[in-house]
Amino acid sequence: MRPRYAVLAALGVGAAATIGVSALPFVHFAYRSPGLHLAVEALASFVALLAAYLLYGRYRESAALHDLALVCALAVFGAKNLLFEAIPSAFGAGPDPFLTWAPLAGGLLATATFAAAAYVPARTLPRPGRAALAALGIAALNLAAVAAVVAAARGSLPLGVDPVLSPEASKAPDFSSDRGVLALQLVAAALFFVAAIGFLRRAQQWGDELMTFFAAGAALAAFARLNYFLFPSIYSDWVYTGDALRLAQWLVILVGLVREIGTYWQRLTRAAVLEERSRMARDLHDGLAQELAFIATQARRLGAGGASAATVGQLTSAADRALDESRSAIAALTLAVDESMDDAVARAVEDVAERLGVRVELELADGIDAPAPVREALVRIVREAVTNAARHGGASCVRISLEVERGVIRMGVADDGAGFDAAASRRSGFGLQSMHERADALGGHASITSVLGEGTKVEVEVPA
Numbered sequence: 001m002r003p004r005y006a007v008l009a010a011l012g013v014g015a016a017a018t019i020g021v022s023a024l025p026f027v028h029f030a031y032r033s034p035g036l037h038l039a040v041e042a043l044a045s046f047v048a049l050l051a052a053y054l055l056y057g058r059y060r061e062s063a064a065l066h067d068l069a070l071v072c073a074l075a076v077f078g079a080k081n082l083l084f085e086a087i088p089s090a091f092g093a094g095p096d097p098f099l100t101w102a103p104l105a106g107g108l109l110a111t112a113t114f115a116a117a118a119y120v121p122a123r124t125l126p127r128p129g130r131a132a133l134a135a136l137g138i139a140a141l142n143l144a145a146v147a148a149v150v151a152a153a154r155g156s157l158p159l160g161v162d163p164v165l166s167p168e169a170s171k172a173p174d175f176s177s178d179r180g181v182l183a184l185q186l187v188a189a190a191l192f193f194v195a196a197i198g199f200l201r202r203a204q205q206w207g208d209e210l211m212t213f214f215a216a217g218a219a220l221a222a223f224a225r226l227n228y229f230l231f232p233s234i235y236s237d238w239v240y241t242g243d244a245l246r247l248a249q250w251l252v253i254l255v256g257l258v259r260e261i262g263t264y265w266q267r268l269t270r271a272a273v274l275e276e277r278s279r280m281a282r283d284l285h286d287g288l289a290q291e292l293a294f295i296a297t298q299a300r301r302l303g304a305g306g307a308s309a310a311t312v313g314q315l316t317s318a319a320d321r322a323l324d325e326s327r328s329a330i331a332a333l334t335l336a337v338d339e340s341m342d343d344a345v346a347r348a349v350e351d352v353a354e355r356l357g358v359r360v361e362l363e364l365a366d367g368i369d370a371p372a373p374v375r376e377a378l379v380r381i382v383r384e385a386v387t388n389a390a391r392h393g394g395a396s397c398v399r400i401s402l403e404v405e406r407g408v409i410r411m412g413v414a415d416d417g418a419g420f421d422a423a424a425s426r427r428s429g430f431g432l433q434s435m436h437e438r439a440d441a442l443g444g445h446a447s448i449t450s451v452l453g454e455g456t457k458v459e460v461e462v463p464a
Contacts, residue, residue: 003203003212007196010216010252014223017241022173022230030231030240034089040243041086047250048078054257056132058210061264063128066202069117070214071132072139073110074253079143080106100160102150104184106143108191113139114218115191118198122206173230185229192222209263213256221249292326295319341368341375341409342402348379349386349400356390364402370409370464377438378411378460381446384435385413385458393417393456404464408444413458419450435460 021029052074059067084103088096125131150157160181175182199215202208227242296319342364353360370378382400389395395417402411432448435458439446444462 003200003215006212007200007215007219010196010219011223013248014220014226014245017245018223018227018230021227021241030238032237033239034237036239037237037243038086038089040239040247041081041089044246044250045078045081045086047247047254048074048081051250051253051257052078054254054261058257058260058264059132060128063125065123065125066117066120068125068128068132068135069113069120072135073114073117075136076106076110076113076139076143079140080110083143084147095159096154097157097159098150098154100178100181101157102147104160104181105146105150108184108188109142109146111188111191111195111221115195115198118195118202118214118218174232177232181232182229185225185232189222189225189229192218192225196222210256210260213252213259217249217253217256220245220252224249292319292323296323339375340366341370341378341404342366344375344379345382345400345402345411348383349398352383352386352390353398356387358386358390358395359397360386361397361399363400365404368402368404368409368464374409374442374462374464377442378409378462381435381438381458381460382411382413388432389413389415389417389456393419395455407464409462409464411460414455415457416455419452419454419456421450421452 052071055067055074056071059071080103084099084106088099158178158180160178196215196218199211199218203211203215224242224245227240227245231240231242296316299315299319302315346362346364349360349362352358386398386400389398393415395415398413398415400411400413402409404410435446435448439460439462442462444460446458446460448456448458450456
């Protein structure tokens with residue numbers, strides 16, 4: 001998802017909704033429903049608090065100051081909606097200055113914190129647990145102070161918005177509400193626009209997808225506040241576009257956090273897989289590989305003591321093949337989960353070449369991405385091909401090429417060795433047969449051509 005396009009889409013939705021209800025008098029967009037109004041406030045509270053909880057999980061991992069600021073802002077939004085709007089509406093509270101000014105002031109506090117979170121420095125906190133307790137405690141105290149101040153001044157505050165005021169006349173925005181209410185709505189809209197710009201910049205600079213969702217949510221919230229300015233109804237029984245845009249804001253943020261959690265679990269899964277593969281590789285190295293090396297050593301000693309040369313040769317050859325196989329398994333198990341095809345092939349080839357004393361020339365296309373089974377099969381094929389070239393063909397140089405075109409990965413291994421009878425060797429050579437079988441299992445094919453005295457060429461094609 002490109003951050004700029006996501007934010008532009010959110011701005012487009014908000015602008016279209018605002019212009020539509022303002023310029024098209026035949027659009028019926030306002031509904032008087034106290035139950036629906038309560039449901040909107042309750043849902044906004046729930047989503048805001050859930051978003052704060054989910055984002056706190058990210059903060060525990062990152063210990064970043066900007067994540068903590070977002071947690072505080074979302075928590076204040078949720079608490080404000082629940083305590084100052086949803087609960088009073090549930091108990092059927094009538095017109096009251098407190099129910100106008102406490103949500104406005106609390107919302108402005110949360111919006112200012114939200115906008116600040118888009119610009120605070122990307123700094124890691126040394127004691128994230130204590131910092132979180134302190135920040136959330138301060139946020140709670142500030143919200144309590146807002147409630148106390150508004151309650152104390154309740155008798156001198158105007159009602160703000162007529163509870164029976166209808167936003168139904170969309171062709172004529174109504175500015176008859178208290179100027180303070182209208183001014184605070186405009187300030188909140190401006191802060192949300194500032195927040196959208198800040199989160200967009202962070203999404204582009206950091207490549208952080210979650211910041212894209214916060215930027216889009218802030219853009220929708222800005223137009224929600226603009227709708228509340230043009231058609232005040234947030235403190236009445238009317239439900240209309242401002243409420244819909246505000247709900248869309250929270251749903252966008254929630255989707256972003258759910259995607260963030262999905263990415264987090266994918267990282268955990270990859271780490272667990274890599275850890276298990278590393279453990280298996282260590283077990284193979286410390287057990288099977290060491291034992292096979294011992295067998296090969298003892299077989300050579302038997303040969304020096306007068307045992308049958310043919311028997312010792314077979315034993316040594318078998319042990320060497322098993323040792324190579326164990327090394328191939330170890331290399332495959334220690335491949336990084338997200339390692340590119342070219343990096344995996346280069347690492348495998350250089351390992352074999354260094355051990356067998358053969359020079360390699362690599363012509364590998366960069367950044368080839370392939371599924372793990374394809375990557376592992378090609379790595380094992382190229383290891384077998386280079387091993388055969390050095391050990392049986394006596395090659396001094398092996399050239400490896402790798403490319404991808406139209407969804408097909410092509411790999412070539414050519415050497416300057418002695419060559420062999422390819423038809424006869426395929427019938428009797430397990431290594432050559434395994435190359436064909438691995439390629440066939442992936443829906444591709446392998447071809448092996450060799451001329452005595454002129455070297456060997458292995459070509460493999462498999463779907464990417």
